[in-house]
Amino acid sequence: MTNRIALKFIFLILLIIIAGFLGNAIGFNPTQIVATSIFFTSIFATLLFWNFRLAVAFLGISLLLITKTVDLENAIKFASLEVILFLVGMMVLVGLLKEVGFFAWLITLFLRVRNLTAKRFILMISVFSALLACCVDEVTSIMFMVAAILEICDYFEVEPIPFIIISVLATNIGSSGTVLGNPIGILIASKSGLTFEDFIVKAFPLMCLCLLFIIFIISIWYRKAIKRLDGKIKELQANEILIRLISVPPEKQLKRGLGIFALTLFFISLHHRLENIWGLETNTLLLSIPLIFAGGVMIWRRNRARRYIEQEVDWWTLLFFLILFAQAGTLKYTGATDVLAKKMIGVTGSNPNILIGAILWISAIGSSILDNVVLVAAFIPIVQSLQALHFNLQPLWWALLFGGCLGGNITLIGSTANIVALGILEKEKNIRITFFKWFWIGLSVGLITTAIVWLVLIALPFYR
Amino acid sequence: MKVKDIMTRGVKSLSPHTTIREALNLLLEMHISGLPVINENNKIIGMFTEKDVLRNLLPSYIDKVGNFVYEENPKSIKKKIQDLLNLKVSQVMRKDVLIVDEDTALCEVARIMLTQRTRRLPVVDKDKNIVGIVAREDILKAYIKESSII
Numbered sequence: 153m154t155n156r157i158a159l160k161f162i163f164l165i166l167l168i169i170i171a172g173f174l175g176n177a178i179g180f181n182p183t184q185i186v187a188t189s190i191f192f193t194s195i196f197a198t199l200l201f202w203n204f205r206l207a208v209a210f211l212g213i214s215l216l217l218i219t220k221t222v223d224l225e226n227a228i229k230f231a232s233l234e235v236i237l238f239l240v241g242m243m244v245l246v247g248l249l250k251e252v253g254f255f256a257w258l259i260t261l262f263l264r265v266r267n268l269t270a271k272r273f274i275l276m277i278s279v280f281s282a283l284l285a286c287c288v289d290e291v292t293s294i295m296f297m298v299a300a301i302l303e304i305c306d307y308f309e310v311e312p313i314p315f316i317i318i319s320v321l322a323t324n325i326g327s328s329g330t331v332l333g334n335p336i337g338i339l340i341a342s343k344s345g346l347t348f349e350d351f352i353v354k355a356f357p358l359m360c361l362c363l364l365f366i367i368f369i370i371s372i373w374y375r376k377a378i379k380r381l382d383g384k385i386k387e388l389q390a391n392e393i394l395i396r397l398i399s400v401p402p403e404k405q406l407k408r409g410l411g412i413f414a415l416t417l418f419f420i421s422l423h424h425r426l427e428n429i430w431g432l433e434t435n436t437l438l439l440s441i442p443l444i445f446a447g448g449v450m451i452w453r454r455n456r457a458r459r460y461i462e463q464e465v466d467w468w469t470l471l472f473f474l475i476l477f478a479q480a481g482t483l484k485y486t487g488a489t490d491v492l493a494k495k496m497i498g499v500t501g502s503n504p505n506i507l508i509g510a511i512l513w514i515s516a517i518g519s520s521i522l523d524n525v526v527l528v529a530a531f532i533p534i535v536q537s538l539q540a541l542h543f544n545l546q547p548l549w550w551a552l553l554f555g556g557c558l559g560g561n562i563t564l565i566g567s568t569a570n571i572v573a574l575g576i577l578e579k580e581k582n583i584r585i586t587f588f589k590w591f592w593i594g595l596s597v598g599l600i601t602t603a604i605v606w607l608v609l610i611a612l613p614f615y616r
Numbered sequence: 617m618k619v620k621d622i623m624t625r626g627v628k629s630l631s632p633h634t635t636i637r638e639a640l641n642l643l644l645e646m647h648i649s650g651l652p653v654i655n656e657n658n659k660i661i662g663m664f665t666e667k668d669v670l671r672n673l674l675p676s677y678i679d680k681v682g683n684f685v686y687e688e689n690p691k692s693i694k695k696k697i698q699d700l701l702n703l704k705v706s707q708v709m710r711k712d713v714l715i716v717d718e719d720t721a722l723c724e725v726a727r728i729m730l731t732q733r734t735r736r737l738p739v740v741d742k743d744k745n746i747v748g749i750v751a752r753e754d755i756l757k758a759y760i761k762e763s764s765i766i
Contacts, residue, residue: 256683295681299681306691306692397686397688398685580676
């Protein structure tokens, strides 16, 4: 074990040295080399030392400050506190929803479906997974979907693997549909000025198109599993035990919780119009609405307020994001991203269609191995630098969003949703999905959906 | 007063190779909720409790799903029990076991129990061989006796 860690550590140092030499070859100055090397250390650490990623990030940002690569004021500015606070607000609201039984209630909706058929089940899994991921984050969404799928598969005595995979694929696709589905959504919105309405008008229909395609692909890919489930449904008939399995008391709290969440979504969807009416800066309300409602929830349930903040907010991940954003901002601050942007144009030429493709495919392939937040945080300053070269950034932002979300489907470590779902499957059923069992369907879905997005972004002027 | 003055000596223990069925039967016979698991060298390697069995029977995600009530027994429980009963103690036991030295003061034992949320602690000698077990009840009885309330 110690040898393995030592080997990984040597590999990490090698990667950093290579990154340094590459930076030199590209034409970075010494400050830019320090900034990129430290940023790449954080990226590689997420790949090699998942449990130490926050520690590496702490050390990295300290080094950037000590070496005067960035000053304190700019490090704090780049840390994107507004994104972190938005995520804190949403996590508190999701904590409330959990507590009042919203997710358990969703599971009961699933279990109570009468006249179930395998095809209807597949359709439900895909649509529910995608829509739930649109409304709450993908990790919360997948946990409840997996719980419901396992109960149903247990009842009908069928292997849950195909249905879990379908749900994860749909969740990753669904997470691109709104600002709320994935941390990269709000990150891109806050840096690009794209609004919730932009996401609904442009990202959501494209997400639905991808979802339609994957429902078609998985219906063929898993036709045997679907046939087997149909046979079992006919054999065991009505799912009476499932219908009565769980209940969610008390209803009053659930209704209030649902009301608060619906109001949050309602105001988030209107944020741009309200900002225009009140003369506020773009996305001021988008970022503050979750905080306003989270504050209200913490007053309403004041005895639980501390619990929401301490237990429902994933501080470990948020702190990592905060420091990662500061490190990525340092790339822009030192001018490293301007150099990279120019080099990128040198490779792709000034044809925007090729540039859209390059950003889409690099982010899709990159996020099949790396955390998509890490990748998008690295790409954002590069995309911002392209503005100075007179490029229309809007299709590039969509390319980054969809690449980051759809790439997560390619490998089983491609997104946190995949890891959470497979973790539950292993714990509950002692089933370990092999890399290749996931890879072929994941790659097919990943490639096809990314290609669809590429075509749409190039062909439709609507996305320009 | 030290823990060696109040601990229960001659503790019954489990082998890691014992099946869950046998281990559970022993717990039920003895009317206790948990027993230490000892290897061939008399060293403690785990703790087997009723709670560990229940944790394995119910879905791992129940606390994450939030507020709900089971109105029926899930169909999977029956199969889970059958599978679980044939497993070995080593597959279900908790491996991060807290232990105390036989010369530990009672107040320190009580502190560990409270802060670490444990009901009982195995007591070991200087060579880390298990020599006894102490429960919350033993500590309370000892304190009451010492202060001559009863």
